[in-house]
Amino acid sequence: MARSANQVLRRDQTWSRLAGLIVAVFMLPRPATAAEPADLVLRGGKVVTMDPDRPLAEAVAVAGDRIVAVGTAAEIAPQIGPQTKVLDLAGKFVMPGFIEGHGHFLSLGEQKLKLDLTDATSWEEVVAAVAKAVEKSPRGRWIEGRGWHQAKWKKVPEPNVEGYPVVDALSLVSPDNPVVLTHGTGHMCLANAKAMELAGVTAATKPPAGGEILHDSKGQPTGVFRESAMGLIHRALNRAHRERSADEVHMERLKAIRLATEECLKHGVTSFQDAGSSIADVDLFNTLADRGELKVRLWIMLNEGNDALAGNLARYRMIGHGNGHLTVRGIKRMIDGALGTHGAWLLAPYDDLPSSTGLNLQPLAELRKAAELAIQHDYQLCVHAIGDRANREVLDLMEEVFRQHPQKQDLRWRIEHAQHIHPDDIPRFARLGVIASMQANHATSDGPFVVRRLGQRRAAEGAYAWRRLLDAKAVVINGTDVPVERIDPIACFYSSVTRKMADGVAFFPEQAMTREEALRSYTAAAAWTAFEEREKGTLARGKLADLVVLSGDLLTVPADEFPKVRVEMTIVGGRVIYEAPVALRKQ
Numbered sequence: 001m002a003r004s005a006n007q008v009l010r011r012d013q014t015w016s017r018l019a020g021l022i023v024a025v026f027m028l029p030r031p032a033t034a035a036e037p038a039d040l041v042l043r044g045g046k047v048v049t050m051d052p053d054r055p056l057a058e059a060v061a062v063a064g065d066r067i068v069a070v071g072t073a074a075e076i077a078p079q080i081g082p083q084t085k086v087l088d089l090a091g092k093f094v095m096p097g098f099i100e101g102h103g104h105f106l107s108l109g110e111q112k113l114k115l116d117l118t119d120a121t122s123w124e125e126v127v128a129a130v131a132k133a134v135e136k137s138p139r140g141r142w143i144e145g146r147g148w149h150q151a152k153w154k155k156v157p158e159p160n161v162e163g164y165p166v167v168d169a170l171s172l173v174s175p176d177n178p179v180v181l182t183h184g185t186g187h188m189c190l191a192n193a194k195a196m197e198l199a200g201v202t203a204a205t206k207p208p209a210g211g212e213i214l215h216d217s218k219g220q221p222t223g224v225f226r227e228s229a230m231g232l233i234h235r236a237l238n239r240a241h242r243e244r245s246a247d248e249v250h251m252e253r254l255k256a257i258r259l260a261t262e263e264c265l266k267h268g269v270t271s272f273q274d275a276g277s278s279i280a281d282v283d284l285f286n287t288l289a290d291r292g293e294l295k296v297r298l299w300i301m302l303n304e305g306n307d308a309l310a311g312n313l314a315r316y317r318m319i320g321h322g323n324g325h326l327t328v329r330g331i332k333r334m335i336d337g338a339l340g341t342h343g344a345w346l347l348a349p350y351d352d353l354p355s356s357t358g359l360n361l362q363p364l365a366e367l368r369k370a371a372e373l374a375i376q377h378d379y380q381l382c383v384h385a386i387g388d389r390a391n392r393e394v395l396d397l398m399e400e401v402f403r404q405h406p407q408k409q410d411l412r413w414r415i416e417h418a419q420h421i422h423p424d425d426i427p428r429f430a431r432l433g434v435i436a437s438m439q440a441n442h443a444t445s446d447g448p449f450v451v452r453r454l455g456q457r458r459a460a461e462g463a464y465a466w467r468r469l470l471d472a473k474a475v476v477i478n479g480t481d482v483p484v485e486r487i488d489p490i491a492c493f494y495s496s497v498t499r500k501m502a503d504g505v506a507f508f509p510e511q512a513m514t515r516e517e518a519l520r521s522y523t524a525a526a527a528w529t530a531f532e533e534r535e536k537g538t539l540a541r542g543k544l545a546d547l548v549v550l551s552g553d554l555l556t557v558p559a560d561e562f563p564k565v566r567v568e569m570t571i572v573g574g575r576v577i578y579e580a581p582v583a584l585r586k587q
C-alpha cells in the first residue's frame, strides 16, 4: 500500500513525539537537580551498593522514600539544598538494609513480652528477675520467662537435683502468680508451686510418655519438667490464655508487633520475610499498613490449612500494600521436623538413632494440593525441609508440578532451611530454579551435634552446604529463623563466612561463603527471592531508600571482629528510624 503524505507526516510526528518522550523519560528520573534538592544526603561513607554497575560509592541522595542518586561526594553535592538533611558518615560503612529471609515476626515480639533470662549468670539472678516481674503483675497473672541455662551460671544452685534448681525460692517470691520459665533449649521448664497447683501436679503425678518430672529426696516435685512433661504446665497456661478478653489479646499482639519492630530496626533489618502467618495476623498487619504504622516491610507466607487457603488466597494476595510495607504472596508448608530432636526426615537412619529416619510431618498429598493452589493463585510455595529425604521429596514434587504447568515460568518457589541435602540433589536447586532459603547461624548452633546425628560423611557432603549450592549456581538467601536464633544479621554474617561455633572451632569451614556472597544473601538475593529486585536489595537510583550504617566495614574488618560491628543507623523509606546511642555527627 502506497503511503500518503499524511501518513508520512503522521509517522514523522510520531517519531518526533517519541523522541521527545525518550528525552523526557531520560530526564524524568533525575528529579534532584539544583532546583530540586534531595531531602536527605549521606556522604563521606564507604557505600557498598550491591549494584554491579557501581559497587562502591561515597554518597547517597534520597528524595521522599526513594534513592535519587548514588555517587561521589562531588557528584551528589549539587543536590544539597538549604532544606536537605546531610549526614556526614566519617568513613562509616553503608549498605542496603538487611532483609531477614526467614523469621517469625509476631513470635519475635511475643518472645520479647516474656522475661528474658538468657543473660542470667546465677539462679539468684533468675529469682530476682521474677521477683521484679511479680511487683509489676496483677495478682494471679502468669509470669512467663525463657532462656535460662544452668551452664551459664557461675555456681550450681543450692539446693538442687541433678544440678537443676529446686523452685522453693521462686514460690517464695511469687506465691500468688504462677511462674513458668522455659530453658534456653526449649526442652525443659521450671514451674513454681502456684503453677504446679493450677496444673494439678502433685507428688503422685506420673509424667506422660517421653517426659520427666524431677523429685527431691522426699519425693516432692522440684518444679523441673522435661520434654513432654512440660505439657502438664502448658495446658494450665493455655487455659489462662484462653480466658483473656479479645481486647487484651489485641493489645498484646500490638505490643508484640511494636517490640518485634524495635528489634528489627536495632539490628538493621528493614525487610522481613515472615515464615508463616495466619489470616488473622495478616488482617492485623493490613490494618497497620493502611495507617502507615508498619515500620518494617513484611513479606508474608500464609500458614493456613488447604481449605482456608482455597477460600482466601485470591483475596489476600497483595503486593507492596501500605506504601511498600506489606506483601502476601507465599504459602508456608512443613514436610519434616528438626535435626536436634531427630525429627528431620532422612534417606538413611540416624547414626545415633539407628531405628529412625525421622518424621514426615505433612502428608505429600496435602503438600501437592498446596502446590496446586500456589500455581492457581500465583503464590510462591515455601516448604520447610531439613533432612535429605525431605529435601528430595520437595524437589521431586516441585519438579513434577513445574513439568505439568510449563506455561508458568519464573515461580521462585523456595525450600526453607535446606539444611541437609544429598549431593545428587544439590544441582537440582539451580536447575529447577528452587531457592535455598538457609540460616547460617543454624549451622554454627547445630554444629556440635550434626556429626553425631548424620555421621562424618553425610555431614561433610551435604549439611548446611551453602558453598556447594552457590557453586552449583543456586540462589541462596540468609536469615535467622528468629526467635529460634537471635535476629542479628551481623552474627549470622559471621557464621556465614567463618562457620565458627561458640567454642571457636569452624564447622566444615570449606562450606563458608565469601563476604560478598554473604552480603548478597542478605540483600540483593533476598530481594530477588521475593520478586522485589526492582524495589530493594541494592542501592541505586529509583530504589527504596532502605539503608543501614554500620560501625565497621564488613568487607575488610578481621573476621574475628565481626561481632563488634554495630548497627549505627537504620533508614527505611528515606527516614532515619533507628539511631544507636552514639549518634553520628550531623550537619
Ligand SMILES: [Zn+2]
Binding pocket: 102, 103, 104, 275, 481
Ligand atoms: Zn521457621
